[in-house]
Amino acid sequence: MNLIEKLRHLDVPGPTITSVTKPFWEGVASGEFLIQKCGECDKNVFYPRTHCPHCWSNRLEWTPASGKARLKTYSVVHHPGHPGWQDVAPYPLGIIELEEGPSMLTQLLVDSPEDLKMGDALHVKFVEVNEIWRPFFERDSSRD
Amino acid sequence: MRKRQRSEAAIVGIGELKPVRYTEGATTLSLIAESVRLAAIDAGISKDEIDGLLVGPQVGETPQHVPATVSEYLGLSPRMSNVVDLGGATGAGMLWRAQAYIDAGMCETVVCVLANINEKGKTPRSPNRNPIREFDVPFGASGANTSYALLKKRHMEEYGSTQEQFALIAHWARKNAQLNPDAVFYRQPASVEDVLNSPLIVDPLHLFEIVMPVGGGTAVIVSSKKEIINRHKHSPVYILGAGEKVTHRAVSQAPSLEKAPLSFAIPHALEQAGLHVEDMNLLSLYDCYTSVVAQTIENARLCEPGQFGEWMKHHSFGFDGDYPLNTHGGQLGFGQADLAGGMSHIIEAVRQLRHEANSRQIKDAKYALVTGNGATLSEAAALVLGGEA
Numbered sequence A: 001m002n003l004i005e006k007l008r009h010l011d012v013p014g015p016t017i018t019s020v021t022k023p024f025w026e027g028v029a030s031g032e033f034l035i036q037k038c039g040e041c042d043k044n045v046f047y048p049r050t051h052c053p054h055c056w057s058n059r060l061e062w063t064p065a066s067g068k069a070r071l072k073t074y075s076v077v078h079h080p081g082h083p084g085w086q087d088v089a090p091y092p093l094g095i096i097e098l099e100e101g102p103s104m105l106t107q108l109l110v111d112s113p114e115d116l117k118m119g120d121a122l123h124v125k126f127v128e129v130n131e132i133w134r135p136f137f138e139r140d141s142s143r144d
Numbered sequence B: 001m002r003k004r005q006r007s008e009a010a011i012v013g014i015g016e017l018k019p020v021r022y023t024e025g026a027t028t029l030s031l032i033a034e035s036v037r038l039a040a041i042d043a044g045i046s047k048d049e050i051d052g053l054l055v056g057p058q059v060g061e062t063p064q065h066v067p068a069t070v071s072e073y074l075g076l077s078p079r080m081s082n083v084v085d086l087g088g089a090t091g092a093g094m095l096w097r098a099q100a101y102i103d104a105g106m107c108e109t110v111v112c113v114l115a116n117i118n119e120k121g122k123t124p125r126s127p128n129r130n131p132i133r134e135f136d137v138p139f140g141a142s143g144a145n146t147s148y149a150l151l152k153k154r155h156m157e158e159y160g161s162t163q164e165q166f167a168l169i170a171h172w173a174r175k176n177a178q179l180n181p182d183a184v185f186y187r188q189p190a191s192v193e194d195v196l197n198s199p200l201i202v203d204p205l206h207l208f209e210i211v212m213p214v215g216g217g218t219a220v221i222v223s224s225k226k227e228i229i230n231r232h233k234h235s236p237v238y239i240l241g242a243g244e245k246v247t248h249r250a251v252s253q254a255p256s257l258e259k260a261p262l263s264f265a266i267p268h269a270l271e272q273a274g275l276h277v278e279d280m281n282l283l284s285l286y287d288c289y290t291s292v293v294a295q296t297i298e299n300a301r302l303c304e305p306g307q308f309g310e311w312m313k314h315h316s317f318g319f320d321g322d323y324p325l326n327t328h329g330g331q332l333g334f335g336q337a338d339l340a341g342g343m344s345h346i347i348e349a350v351r352q353l354r355h356e357a358n359s360r361q362i363k364d365a366k367y368a369l370v371t372g373n374g375a376t377l378s379e380a381a382a383l384v385l386g387g388e389a
């Protein structure tokens, strides 16, 4: 089984989706990466919420993100905190900075994590895990 | 910043259970009860003299109504009670709050208690339904190890710090634990090589750089009653300064990966005390992971950011060294009984400042810096404690 197949069959927790965040996960399921933009201060916001953490405006609007990001740091999980991930361990996790500004945590789909460097160019790659599509990231060799 | 007003409140009692790898036949409430009983004996007070109670959250047993549940179990009727919920910073956060509640006239004698069972094969899973659960866990980031590995890696990449430099911190913790028969790693020292040869749990963190979960409990009693302080057979220890800061929950949402909230809390505590970090006779620094000690040393401005490894090369960290650090073995050597682990740094500081640390007593110990750290370098508390010596 290749990695994408293995990931699909993992028995691991999915997101605890709320009425506020539902559009984000629906977007991911249909191949769109949505973040929020503040109607008052113009700043971009991730994860989705009702209030802008910068200015407290409650006018946050959904906007498509480019899917481009840079690596801030990473680690390689050998012993997962949840046993369901063991089948794909060791696997790399990263904190990335989206092109639009906010940071997020994600799993990195890379062949040799030991070659990862801070600032590496990444691009979103939607992956189905346990019946939920999730925004993982892979190398974006067009932007090195 | 306002200088701290002098408080009449002193630390008059400590209780600590010997940590065990796994508990059997115990509940968290039973360990709380035993910890409080030991602290009351140490303080020389009866239970009816306690009129304040600070407790922590209890994931598995009592998620809500914790003060009421603990009061009922122990037959206490506090005039002030509350939950302090700051992860590993809870113990330090409790101490200055106890003093503040006393200074506000709400009570006179507060017991702060944290305890936890650790049953084999039974780790209560957090019932979170919040952003960290929704946006970190679904990517395979369950538990603290992944978060701290991300932070350690960032430090290594940013400053060129090395695995050997971090391993030295675990080595010193194990070395100091050899003078503490209660430590889970008593009679199990570890060399730098041993640390580096232990399994990678989440790269770049090795097993020996991560605290061992244990069962245990700690309690500290703070009182302003002159009669109790004078009756006390041990010398009182005072809270001279405190600092606290909370910045985020999930490491992915940290406003900065380099500037941890301890870099605010520690200078605040020192300024309140009117002291400098070089005045401290003991560094009792929260150490859930080696990398947290590294960053705390830098946050305390003992060296420039990124330079902890070079700085440590020139110093010695035993009770008889030039910078005594976690003389009880730290949590890396002593074990981490969940939130009680953070309180162990306070208990050791009190022992040292009372001059009751026996074979590991720091000569002429007068001041200690205690830190607490919770979540993912998110919740920080720092205390400067002073003895009468």
Ligand SMILES: [Zn+2]
Residues within 6 Å of the ligand: A038, A039, A040, A041, A042, A043, A052, A053, A054, A055, A056, A057
């Ligand atoms: Zn805004």
